[in-house]
Structures are given as C-alpha cells and as structure tokens.
Amino acid sequence: MSTSDRLIESTRELLWERGYVGTSPKAILERAGAGQGSMYHHFKGKPELALAAIRRTAEEMRATAGAVLDGPGTPYERIRAYLTREREVLRGCPIGRLTMDPEVIASDELREPVDETIDWIRERLAHLVEEGQEQGQFAPGLDGEEIAATVVATVQGGYVLARASGSPAAFDAGVRGLLALLSPQSCSQS
Amino acid sequence: MSTSDRLIESTRELLWERGYVGTSPKAILERAGAGQGSMYHHFKGKPELALAAIRRTAEEMRATAGAVLDGPGTPYERIRAYLTREREVLRGCPIGRLTMDPEVIASDELREPVDETIDWIRERLAHLVEEGQEQGQFAPGLDGEEIAATVVATVQGGYVLARASGSPAAFDAGVRGLLALLSPQSCSQS
DNA sequence: GTCTATATTGCGATAGAC
C-alpha cells in the first residue's frame, strides 16, 4: 500500500472514530507511520485529505449497501436484508456520523459525498417499496419516498440509541419494530 | 443571570453546534463574556462544565418531550404529536448528537444524562404503544418496546438525513412514512 | 469572584535538507 493510501486509510479510521474536528493531522500521521512532509506532498492539507477519505468511504458504503439492495428476494426481503445486514453498531455509521460534524456541514465539498450516498440508498429503497406495492406486498397508499426515508432514518437513529446505551440491543429493537410495521403479513391488502 | 449560568448556557449552545471535542473553553468564555478565572472558579475544567450543561439540556428535553407525550389525545395522536412537534431540524438534536462525540461516549459520567434522557422517552413511548394496543388502536402482535425504539430512531435519524441534504424535508418525510405505517387506519385489527 | 499573565502542549502548515 502506498504512503498516500495509508494516509487515506488512517484518515478514514479516524474520521469514523472521532469525526473531522476531532481528528488531527498528527494523529493521522502517527497511525499511517508517515511524516509531515509526506502528507503535505500528497495533499494540500487536512480538508483535501479528509475529502479523499470521505469519498472512499462513501464509495465503499454504496457498494456494500448496493450488494444487499440488489440481492435476491422479494422487495420486503431485500429491505429486511438491508436493515439486518451485519454492522459494527457501536462504532456508528462512518457516513452518517459526519453529518454531526460542524465543519463537514459547513463545507459543501465535504458534505457532498455524504449527501450523495444517503440519497442514493434512499432512492434505491424507494424504488424497492414501489416494486413491492406493484406486487401487492405493501399497502398501495404508502409513499415510497417517505417509507424509504423512514428506513434510512431508523438505521441512522439506531446507531444513536445504541451508542447512548452502550449496547447494540437498541439498534436491533428499532429495526425489529420497523420490520414488524412493514411486514406484509401485518396489514390488510386492499 | 449569574456568571455561572452564563457559562453553562454558552456551553449548551456550543455543545449543540459543535459537540464536545469541537468546543473550546476559549469559545465558551467569549460567548459568555467572562474571563478564564471565572470559569475555573466555578468549575474544575471543561468536563465538569460540560456535564452541568448536558444535564441542563437533558432536563429541558425531558420536560419538552414529556409535555407532548402526556398531552391530550389517543395514544396514536400523542405519538404523532411527539413526532411532529416543532424542531429546529437542521441544528440536530442537542442530546442525540452527543452520542457521536468520542469523548462523551468515552466518559460514563458525560454519557449518563444522554442515555437516561433517550431511555426515558423510549419508555414513555413504549407505554403509549401498549396503551394503544389495549384500545385496539395498534395491532396486538407489535412489541411496544420495539416500536418505541423505532419511533425514537426515526427522529434521531431524521436529523441525519436533514443535515446531510441541508433541508428539513427529509426529516419530515421519514416522520410521515412512520406515521403512515403506524396509522390505525392502515392495518387490519384482529 | 473576576481579572490578566503565563505555562505547556498540540494543531495545522511551511521550509528546506536529503
């Protein structure tokens, strides 16, 4: 792995653990085993390095989520697969947590990959809900975009509950509650 | 307002805007219009001041949420009132955002009021769901604790969606989706 | 109680040697 790659990987880890304001160049360099000069040779500074790191994480997340959303099964099953896929719940969402960072939100450039990723997943889910409606799996009165927002929000909020309580249990409870509400068996189809 | 109060209020604002790692004593002092000496006279340091600020915010949030949850209406209406109460969505949740702060999560003392507050609201909601079930308003197969976790998670995640997109619309969409799924009219009661 | 002065450490970046 090149020095540039090691810098990006270290930054990704630290952004996940500590966010943008909580991550210092020094910490990045120590973790990457590089000196100051390396970093400022490859990147103009902390914002540019963070942007590269965020973009890579966003790409990876799209691939991970996409694999489940495009996987086998009915629309409901694929939404369930998205909700229940393995996660390191107590570490939080490496993309979603960035929305709580004031400097990420203040920078359109840093916020963009975050927004794009979440929006991309939401659109996929909305499409799945509409597909499910065509198959009579979900109530026809539901709004696909709204249900998709609910699904993504439950995941993102699940991280909050889990980290508040120090246990992944609350995340799982929220997901089970949502799946119960979404369950094709629970509603009369008209 | 006393100097000590002004320090706490300034800290509350900054914790909301920037989180714990993003908030410096200097910024607090400037906002409070006080000098270093004042702060270190009233508090041992940043952690103790932050604890006082978080506790006050937690108390306020319990009062705000409690007023809606104990308000008038059926269980469904009160849950809807909680979900749709006025919020400064783009500012995020002053309590929930602290769960993304590494130093808050690392400190049991700082995390405690956060955990307590979220848990308190969740318990209230769970109770409301069970009440609604007794009245035949919600399907009897649902788990009150799980639905309550879903409700709180949707709110917390709604903030994430809104801040990612830079607009409160996504928060509202997620809430509307959840309300549609919860709606007594949408499900057959057995 | 509140102030200013000061100390120490780390942040974020630049310079220039190798």
Added chain:
DNA sequence: GTCTATCGCAATATAGAC
C-alpha cells in the same frame, strides 16, 4: 517523496493580583 525543524496560534490549565 520523505524527513526533520520550525512557525504562529489555539487549547487547556495554573498563578496570583485585585
């Protein structure tokens, strides 16, 4: 390309005058 040295400034805290 990578290193160390250095810079100017902010973070967090202490000391001691008033």
